Amino acid sequence: MNTGERIANFQNLINKRKKLKDLNHLNRVGGDGAGQGYLVPAPVDYKHKRINSLGYRGPEFSSSNDFLFLGCSQTWGYSFEQEEVWPKFLSDKIEKTYSNISAPGDSVQSQVAKAFSYFKEFGHPKYVIGILPFARFEFPYISDTVVFKSLQPKPVFDKNEIPKVYFADIYIEYDLNNTKFAPSFSKTPHDVREFFPIELALYYNNIFISILEQYCESNNIKLLWSFWEAVDPVTDNLLKEKYKSYFSFPLEMHNQIPDIQTLKDEYFKVLASKYKMQDHFRVAPDACHFGTGKHIFIADEIYNIIKDQI
Amino acid sequence: MNTGERISNFQSIINNNQTLKRLNHLNKPGSFPCETIMTDERLQKTPGLSLSERGMVAKYEHNGINSFGYRGPEFKNGNQILALGCSQTWGVSTKEEKFLWPSILNEKINFTYSNLSVPGNSVQSQIIKAFQYFKEFGNPEIIIGVFPFARFEFPYISDKIIFKTLQPEVYLSENPNVYFGDIYIPYDLNKDSKKNTFTKTPHDMNEIFSIEVALYYNNVFISILEQYCKSNNIKFIWTFWEPAGPKADQLLIERYSGYFSSNNKQIVKNEYFQILSKEYESVDHFGMAPDGSHFGIKKHIIMADEIYYNLNI
Numbered sequence: 001m002n003t004g005e006r007i008a009n010f011q012n013l014i015n016k017r018k019k020l021k022d023l024n025h026l027n028r029v030g031g032d033g034a035g036q037g038y039l040v041p042a043p044v045d046y047k048h049k050r051i052n053s054l055g056y057r058g059p060e061f062s063s064s065n066d067f068l069f070l071g072c073s074q075t076w077g078y079s080f081e082q083e084e085v086w087p088k089f090l091s092d093k094i095e096k097t098y099s100n101i102s103a104p105g106d107s108v109q110s111q112v113a114k115a116f117s118y119f120k121e122f123g124h125p126k127y128v129i130g131i132l133p134f135a136r137f138e139f140p141y142i143s144d145t146v147v148f149k150s151l152q153p154k155p156v157f158d159k160n161e162i163p164k165v166y167f168a169d170i171y172i173e174y175d176l177n178n179t180k181f182a183p184s185f186s187k188t189p190h191d192v193r194e195f196f197p198i199e200l201a202l203y204y205n206n207i208f209i210s211i212l213e214q215y216c217e218s219n220n221i222k223l224l225w226s227f228w229e230a231v232d233p234v235t236d237n238l239l240k241e242k243y244k245s246y247f248s249f250p251l252e253m254h255n256q257i258p259d260i261q262t263l264k265d266e267y268f269k270v271l272a273s274k275y276k277m278q279d280h281f282r283v284a285p286d287a288c289h290f291g292t293g294k295h296i297f298i299a300d301e302i303y304n305i306i307k308d309q310i
Numbered sequence: 311m312n313t314g315e316r317i318s319n320f321q322s323i324i325n326n327n328q329t330l331k332r333l334n335h336l337n338k339p340g341s342f343p344c345e346t347i348m349t350d351e352r353l354q355k356t357p358g359l360s361l362s363e364r365g366m367v368a369k370y371e372h373n374g375i376n377s378f379g380y381r382g383p384e385f386k387n388g389n390q391i392l393a394l395g396c397s398q399t400w401g402v403s404t405k406e407e408k409f410l411w412p413s414i415l416n417e418k419i420n421f422t423y424s425n426l427s428v429p430g431n432s433v434q435s436q437i438i439k440a441f442q443y444f445k446e447f448g449n450p451e452i453i454i455g456v457f458p459f460a461r462f463e464f465p466y467i468s469d470k471i472i473f474k475t476l477q478p479e480v481y482l483s484e485n486p487n488v489y490f491g492d493i494y495i496p497y498d499l500n501k502d503s504k505k506n507t508f509t510k511t512p513h514d515m516n517e518i519f520s521i522e523v524a525l526y527y528n529n530v531f532i533s534i535l536e537q538y539c540k541s542n543n544i545k546f547i548w549t550f551w552e553p554a555g556p557k558a559d560q561l562l563i564e565r566y567s568g569y570f571s572s573n574n575k576q577i578v579k580n581e582y583f584q585i586l587s588k589e590y591e592s593v594d595h596f597g598m599a600p601d602g603s604h605f606g607i608k609k610h611i612i613m614a615d616e617i618y619y620n621l622n623i
Contacts (some may be wrong), residue, residue: 005555119537186508186518190509195518199316199465200464202324203464203465210328210441211534215541231317232314234314234318235318238322241325242325
């Protein structure tokens with residue numbers, strides 16, 4: 001294939017991914033549109049209800065929805081059968097309509113790109129709230145050049161719809177000084193996880209957040225966001241200095257579920273008391289995502305910031 | 311250095327580079343005012359100068375540098391046009407700013423303008439600057455981009471990923487180990503000379519990244535800017551000055567309402583630009599810029615004419 005053909009083929013793939021529905025990898029070949037068939041095997045192990053007609057979790061998208069929520073698998077509620085996640089808990093409290101464009105595996109970059117598609121298709125919400133992952137980078141997987149070996153993209157290639165190209169977010173290891181993640185040599189096709197340093201993700205996080213912040217300001221949308229992953233106090237302060245839309249969680253929330261009496265709002269205290277008696281308060285069924293307790297604490301924290309403005 | 315320190319150091323660098331002035335690499339330590347003509351001898355003795363600057367910027371005189379280190383009139387709130395681009399729009403090696411397409415276009419339509427172009431910049435780094443411009447100077451009425459095709463903006467981290475030809479020891483005096491730059495990705499990565507089977511730490515991005523990485527982020531950033539412009543009632547038109555190929559060109563026209571094709575355009579449509587072309591025909595470097603690789607005056611006139619036609623004002 002010559003370079004001209006290669007470029008045209010790639011642009012053709014991009015052109016097919018115009019709409020929010022096409023940007024959702026859960027809707028692709030190998031996926032079944034209901035949170036199953038994700039390239040990483042785990043999602044097929046759980047049932048996920050409340051998938052809307054565009055393959056996202058939560059209510060149908062509508063131009064009149066007040067809130068737009070961004071996030072990754074945490075906000076999507078991975079491995080929870082019901083939609084027991086902070087967007088639902090928060091919207092139940094404030095009685096506002098919402099759209100949730102979070103997707104498992106997504107990065108800051110892919111979520112902001114989806115947010116712009118959302119604005120184009122559905123117009124502007126009053127609020128955009130993101131609980132984002134920290135160290136991921138969105139890139140096109142090109143089978144002969146750059147890959148992400150643990151993506152196991154065979155399910156996509158088998159159906160032969162999108163040969164050799166897949167769009168994905170990689171998780172970049174925090175500690176690239178660990179030679180397990182950063183071997184001295186890399187061989188074609190290069191595994192991007194072996195040589196991308198965390199700074200690449202942070203750099204593009206900053207760019208996309210800055211762009212989203214400027215967009216929201218120019219269109220009178222209130223933006224609020226945080227990382228669900230712990231950042232150290234120095235970085236936390238630097239993020240507060242740079243972004244007026246950034247808020248941080250108390251550090252202890254990152255490692256454990258605090259005492260529910262520390263919740264600020266009575267509504268969420270009652271909700272937490274109810275869920276504490278049920279399974280998966282501390283951790284989701286897959287044993288690695290947020291339990292319902294954490295989702296309630298996030299909803300409470302966000303509510304406390306926005307309650308005087310809604 | 312532990313990971314927490316590494317992250318906070320990096321965030322600190324990002325925070326320190328958030329203004330338009332700081333985002334312009336021509337203003338960084340190791341660089342120097344572009345008005346200065348550097349002889350080969352002085353260039354060799356000047357510490358902290360990247361290869362691209364040695365060859366493309368520093369050797370020639372360039373007038374019309376504003377107080378932010380960009381080329382063209384001073385930035386100000388209310389300027390009607392924002393021009394985006396790379397070294398072609400910046401006019402590397404063309405001494406007179408008046409011979410560049412933003413200025414030539416302005417002479418015809420009499421719109422005030424700011425020119426954000428910077429030598430070496432990609433679609434991504436120009437759109438990042440555009441958003442910073444909106445923040446500092448508000449929205450223009452029109453944005454015009456004449457972009458390069460196959461570049462990717464990335465942070466150069468000296469122990470991990472680099473772009474060997476950047477020679478970024480230039481910048482280390484200020485920000486140890488980190489430099490923000492654009493790499494030029496070779497079109498044809500099937501060529502052995504550009505794509506090695508093995509690479510060694512620190513990995514050279516030029517050897518690893520495929521052209522699709524640049525194209526992917528070009529599309530993401532253009533889509534974002536297009537939506538910003540639509541929501542803020544800004545007219546946005548843009549093109550690649552590098553040929554994308556007829557099929558890709560058609561696909562870009564299908565996808566982006568603001569895209570216009572400028573490939574292989576040789577004919578000047580508008581009478582004003584035809585006359586201008588005749589007038590400048592005898593000027594040195596009409597066909598090619600003094601460095602032998604950038605747009606000559608003729609191409610800048612053709613570009614201004616093509617933009618005028620597509621602006622439809």
